[in-house]
Amino acid sequence: MDLTMSPKAQALLAKLEQFMDEHIYPNEEAYARQLHELENRFAIVPLMDELKAKAKEAGLWNLFVPEDYGQYSEHGGLSFLDYAPLAEVMGRVTWSPEVFNCNAPDTGNMEVFMKYATDAQREQWLTPLLNGDIRSSYAMTEPQVASSDATNIELRIEKDGDEWVLNGRKWFITGAMNERTKIFIVMGKSDPENPSRHKQQTQVLVPKGTPGMNIIRPLTTLGYDDAPIGHAEMVFDNVRVPLENVLLGEGRGFEIAQGRLAPGRMHHCMRLVGAAQRSLELACKRAVSRSTFGRPLSKHQSVREEISRSFSEIEMARLLVLKTCRMIDEQGPMNTTDMIAATKTTVPLLVQNVIDRCMQMHGAGGLTEDYMMAEAFNYARWCRQADGPDQVHQMALGKQIIDRYSGA
Amino acid sequence: MDLTMSPKAQALLAKLEQFMDEHIYPNEEAYARQLHELENRFAIVPLMDELKAKAKEAGLWNLFVPEDYGQYSEHGGLSFLDYAPLAEVMGRVTWSPEVFNCNAPDTGNMEVFMKYATDAQREQWLTPLLNGDIRSSYAMTEPQVASSDATNIELRIEKDGDEWVLNGRKWFITGAMNERTKIFIVMGKSDPENPSRHKQQTQVLVPKGTPGMNIIRPLTTLGYDDAPIGHAEMVFDNVRVPLENVLLGEGRGFEIAQGRLAPGRMHHCMRLVGAAQRSLELACKRAVSRSTFGRPLSKHQSVREEISRSFSEIEMARLLVLKTCRMIDEQGPMNTTDMIAATKTTVPLLVQNVIDRCMQMHGAGGLTEDYMMAEAFNYARWCRQADGPDQVHQMALGKQIIDRYSGA
């Protein structure tokens, strides 16, 4: 099991760390202020556009592009293992992945276009997405059903003449409210009676502004609206798009969803390791700068034990991510479902606990926006639900492991 | 150890539960909407005033008033043990304590006025507070120092002629931004050279609008601004008030702080038990109404184990609160520091974990404002810092227990 980065990725990592030092960390306050001052919470933060231009110029652009689709990036594509340390570094500042055009859900959506779209679709949507000119949403989760089992999806997609007609309700549609979002990939049921539960679904492209598409409200998680990207609840009320807006083909929606979600889960975990690592570093700085009852925190045995535990846990989380990445690179995500599930159900919870400790060492201020920790805590907590609650993945993983070792 | 409520309190509890059923739970959505629609996040929510009038009429007003100061309430005062189940019920809806004039920090501030103020101070501030006409703030915590050790407080209070002059910075000043807040109790250092570290502090009354008092910004915890009450960061820049605005006397600020905080800690824990209990009930409802992979959640053994664990933990938390209350009633808070510390360092964390589980059973929606859980989670998390981080109380409690059993 070789977990070594390629020289190409190492070079990118060095450049990325330098960029973070020069352009990201020094701008954290300014970014927060600009976001705060926006009239519309989901408008463009001016600083973001400036930084995107700089990142593009520095060759730190579309780092997520996978090896198999290297033609879509300047760097020629990176393996999972190579991308992990880059995503970790970006995860140190919650909003920074967008600077490098590496933020969810656009990365996943771009991969969908690369893998499953027609040339015309790619030209219309992938090109501006890769360029960072527009943003996109992926509309899958529904409030009424346990969407972690994609076969439960109820939004109706019916053929009517040369159009698809969509009716249904979605929520947690990330990016839907952002000013720059132009295209929605919508999953729904086109053939609910199909005896194969995995052939009932279809995915279609719905441009923003199509009549009948209504944003009901922004959703929050633990008080965060995640502006300017955010999560929306939406209603599709007789939304009509031409038949050619289908992705891959009628009845192939489940197949797309399967392919799309595994990388997304790994990207979240990579970033969360970075969030935990930065929280640990903040806690170490705090430990030497704050005194209680006449002793710096750093000399309290309990603080040392918590720093020690956090360090160890982050090491383990990172190794788990890297091993899973390596296995995906070697054998593909469909043969690595065990390790992907192990990573997805372990890392967010572990990171939540690490950050909880680090926040606590910061006193009341640790819960505020003065540090990146509170928002990262929300991110970790959210990831225990995102792409399916942990319990669903544990159900599958548990079954798989029991089968493996019981000889069943 | 008799943990039985008095008949008077039982009658109030029955009335309160009926009031919650009739007026509070049915208004949760309306309250959220009205709050959301306020131009100023810290203005008055119209529904609140309507409900306050109804609660007053129903005789459910100022329930917090303690036995020793029974004259300040219609019900004649309640023991800690009697108040605990009432506060628990109010804790089921985060914003409901205000309906009954039982919300922090006003309850603590009113107690300060009852115990330590002059008649004139009482007439001017306590009367309208008891009436719910104004609100108040308690300005103690400072960003630069570990304020859990009150002797660290740095805000300077100097005598200049017939005035006190205040200079310094405070944060987490709850209620400071609310439109109705009219009076601040401010703790500072008037005699920093006094050889007794507990006589260096003084508390003075500062009416809102006094020149030099500036609100810097609202603070958030885990993304919540806790509007319309909220927490502010403030600067006191040569703020001048007359000498008679001193509370209790020069150099007696520490004494007031000691007396004020113990009840506050207990009130938080009482409410948190209610928040956990309601979360458990929501989880039970969810368990029967939601199915995954063809079985209702209620039939999954893991769900039953988590419900079972949560029930047991809530029982224990409630009993710990009640026993501590009973002991405070019998021997006073100064002789119950062990049990108060045990409660304060146990209940919020326990409740945070219970709510975390209950949220998880609700899928992604569990983290939104569609339920009371996410905000209650923030409340529990915040209480691990409020009135001093748990670790500081554990330091004192650990020492006390070691001394007790080691014969040291």
Added chain:
Amino acid sequence: MDLTMSPKAQALLAKLEQFMDEHIYPNEEAYARQLHELENRFAIVPLMDELKAKAKEAGLWNLFVPEDYGQYSEHGGLSFLDYAPLAEVMGRVTWSPEVFNCNAPDTGNMEVFMKYATDAQREQWLTPLLNGDIRSSYAMTEPQVASSDATNIELRIEKDGDEWVLNGRKWFITGAMNERTKIFIVMGKSDPENPSRHKQQTQVLVPKGTPGMNIIRPLTTLGYDDAPIGHAEMVFDNVRVPLENVLLGEGRGFEIAQGRLAPGRMHHCMRLVGAAQRSLELACKRAVSRSTFGRPLSKHQSVREEISRSFSEIEMARLLVLKTCRMIDEQGPMNTTDMIAATKTTVPLLVQNVIDRCMQMHGAGGLTEDYMMAEAFNYARWCRQADGPDQVHQMALGKQIIDRYSGA
């Protein structure tokens, strides 16, 4: 909820504590040595008989006898609530309950005789048991089946003329190997085809030495053989006893088991609270007597936090036990299954964790027999399995709570 002990029980508690101080704690080393020197691990420890005589003389005998059967004791019977603090004190020394004729499984067996036996059975077996002259075993658990569901029991009890014939295998038969054990209460299936799954079982009395009854081996848990009481695996091979040896009646075995187990579970939890409390006290003594890196353990913040946490947890465990006892006293065990399950699934695990921490503070020695902790740790761990694994009780409790709050 009044958790106050009766004056009678308070007087017994004071006497018991004095007895522990004078006769039990000073003899812990001597008892261990005598046990160690026994040729037969399951013989009588001489010191035990001396102490039993003293306890009887002091009026500290058969303290477990419940209120409804007060005629069987000098003290006239105690409620659950009254017995709990006495059992807690006995739990401080693992072997001490026997000194007061209050040890498992004899207490449960004596209750069975009180409730369900004929006068002749009582005279033959209950009288010497109450006198401490003989000991008894309860043979229910079987290795092949999940015995927590008593309907799974497979040992065959068949009528043949005027005799019952027993065939089957049992394990974890506590006390079976002890020299003084004279009588076995054996549960088996007499009517496996009965459509009511709760009428298939019968319990019969089998005197020691009945041909066909074979002890296969002593069992250990975590390395402990629990000598001189111990747990045996046994085979019943055509064991014959007269028909009058039936308890209560054919087909009523399940009913007896139900009635017997609830008190047993509570007694374990009472004793475990005492074991945890004593471990905490040992840890406090250790904290002041041991230094590492130049500071006594008592000054390490981490030690204070662990002492603080342990104190708080023990308080909660004790309160949960007491409330459950009070409810059993008021409404009977069959109406208190929720709280009994909550106690049984919470206290042993909590105590295991408390003791784990206290052992750790003692360094390597904490794991040896130099302290009572290691054996108490085993006792707590074992209680998570005894009388049914926690998970089975959580299944029932979870279902009950979900039903209660979901209105299902």
Added chain:
Amino acid sequence: MDLTMSPKAQALLAKLEQFMDEHIYPNEEAYARQLHELENRFAIVPLMDELKAKAKEAGLWNLFVPEDYGQYSEHGGLSFLDYAPLAEVMGRVTWSPEVFNCNAPDTGNMEVFMKYATDAQREQWLTPLLNGDIRSSYAMTEPQVASSDATNIELRIEKDGDEWVLNGRKWFITGAMNERTKIFIVMGKSDPENPSRHKQQTQVLVPKGTPGMNIIRPLTTLGYDDAPIGHAEMVFDNVRVPLENVLLGEGRGFEIAQGRLAPGRMHHCMRLVGAAQRSLELACKRAVSRSTFGRPLSKHQSVREEISRSFSEIEMARLLVLKTCRMIDEQGPMNTTDMIAATKTTVPLLVQNVIDRCMQMHGAGGLTEDYMMAEAFNYARWCRQADGPDQVHQMALGKQIIDRYSGA
């Protein structure tokens, strides 16, 4: 970070796994029975000698020998990274490392002889140790002092003419009672007034049977005596050995201890990963073979979640061990203290928890000697104390990490 085993180690691993399948697993019951039947608990188990002969013949001998001392083994030495998977496999059966001459404390002692002994000392002791003809002990820990800080050691070593004279008390002297143990490496204080606290200690060789060396008693941990190896408490009463029995040189005892302990800690962790892995496999087998309430355990969601969690945790523990090994190989143990401490303070606790869950799934039988789990649980628990309590290592690691990230 390349975690790939060398081809040589891979070949050994394949051979070792085959040997386990053919000779170890099929003999677990026989070994237990032979050990049980020994008159002297610390005598030689006949099966062990048979298996040692077979292992030697199979070329599976002295696998622990490190790369730098390859001349002492047939295989020519293995790196830490190469040895880890081998030790993991041996850890699946608690007593099996001795079969391959890879058991503690002999491995550590042999390394001491390789690194620090004179040729004469090597010839006398190392040669028969490498051959498996004798066994050895390492006498460091003392009951009166916190021996994790080696400078606390109090056993007195004084020069008297041409002899060293030893006086003091030791405990947890692993192997001391074993019939085959012939040599003790004893650490003591030869120069207590030396201003350098790390030059006060000396280590000397004391052959078994030297007058004045008395074994006081065997020690148990959680009820286990770890026979036939075991842990002894010993008194050294004017024990005299010639001056040439010094190791490395007077005043260099601390240096030896430092060098000896790091590999030992890693070896424990490697084996514990194997113990956890085997427990998981047993739990999976149990899950399909046992039913409760009409469903096999494998279909209970709670069982799947616990299997899933255990799998994930074992993966992380294994990766942490491997990374630390790799770093030791690259930069030496003295430059890897952070990762060694992280491993030592994480893996045993994690493994204890994994085994606890797996035992619980086995019902009451899970705690007996019918499975390897209970004893492995004790091993994991013990390792949280062995080579220093976790807290001491966390103190050092916490300090190191705080320094690293605070720039202090």
